[in-house]
Amino acid sequence: MKILSVVGARPNFMKVAPIDRAAGALANVEHVIVHTGQHYDASMSDAFFRDLNMPQPSTFLGVGSGSHGEQTAKVIVGFEQALAEHRPDYVIVVGDVNSTIACALVSVKAGIRTGHVESGLRSGDRAMPEEINRLATDAIVDDLFVTEQSGMDNLEREGHDPATVHFVGNTMIDSLLYALPLARQRQKARQLGLEEGAYALVTLHRPSNVDDVDQLRRLIGVLSEASSRLPMVFPVHPRTRSVLERSGLAAMIAPSVVLIEPAGYVDFLSLMQTAAIVLTDSGGIQEETTALGIPCITARTTTERPITVTHGTNLLVDPTPKALYRAIHDVLDGAIVFPRQMPPLWDGRASERILQHILTFSK
Ligand code: UD1
Secondary structure (H helix, E strand, O other): OEEEEEEOOHHHHHHHHHHHHHHHOOOOOEEEEEEOOOOOOHHHHHHHHHHOOOOOOOEEOOOOOOOHHHHHHHHHHHHHHHHHHHOOOEEEEEOOOHHHHHHHHHHHHOOOEEEEEEEOOOOOOOOOHHHHHHHHHHHHOOEEEEOOHHHHHHHHHOOOOHHHEEEOOOHHHHHHHHHHHHHHHHOHHHHOOOOOOOOEEEOOOOHHHHOOHHHHHHHHHHHHHHOOOOOEEEEOOHHHHHHHHHHOHHHHOOOOEEEEOOOOHHHHHHHHHOOOEEEEOOOHHHHHHHHHOOOEEEOOOOOOOOHHHHOOOEEEOOOOHHHHHHHHHHHHOOOOOOOOOOOOOOOOOHHHHHHHHHHHHOO
């Protein structure tokens, strides 16, 4: 059986790497990876293949950046051709980026059975491009692979046939558990001159937080102020970097907030694992901090991953200076007690379960 998995942007690589590894252990499965090239920088893409021990993609579409319409359209055109060349029996799309919906659309229309990994997550916020990608992808694919109970509930509410919905766990956590021993050895914080357990790790890249210069200025203000209590390290996403530079805000950041290039997977895991606190607006980092038991302040009003709040270490905080500043101090003062439970099936074996399902479908 030939299975083709699609990767496009940074958060896809860690979801597909364990599927590739699990497929490699099965004699009757050939697995190929198509990279759409939505993310293309060495730091946003190449580093992840190395760190995750992932083979080079069989095909690289090189679509690059652009407006949503342009990027999605280029993926559609390129992927149609890639599918015709590879002729897989099954296509896997993961996550919620533009490449996810674009490739799902092409594959389903080509009559190829298609599964969505990380299906059913909903923030309820249609202003997020990712929410539209999730809804549209789940509406058309054949098989829905789910990471947490909220996904099962959302898909049931939306009327999906229960026979198509599979609670398998989280392939992102498969990658995390795989790379953790390496991350522990890496000691990235020490390399940066930070004391383990005594710094904050920051990431910001959501359009709602960084494209609006006034909002980004407010966030930079909070970081600069809070960094008088503990130093911060901030790997800067290219989207955020470009706004910081264009607006002159980069010069306003306190010196105790250390800006670095986007970190590779193992480096980032190492930084997360020894942080006192993580401040982010990312999707996946909410899950990774929950699995690691590290407190995470998510500067957003909604989350598509509520299990990280009910079971893990995630605190959703209004992205206003007052609320964020208060939350940072409350967490550091130990005033917030997190449940710190590992969510069900986040056990490092989600990819194996996905492949078992796919093999059953083909019987
Ligand atoms: C995309 C995903 C988002 C995910 C994020 C992780 C969509 C709609 N969004 O957002 O869900 O959380 O990736 O990073 O698919 N850029 C570079 N080099 C790169 C990649 C991007 O310089 O390798 C620049 C682009 O030129 C663009 C900006 O970063 O100006 C944003 O990239 P884009 O892929 O459009 O969206 P992200 O914000 O990264």
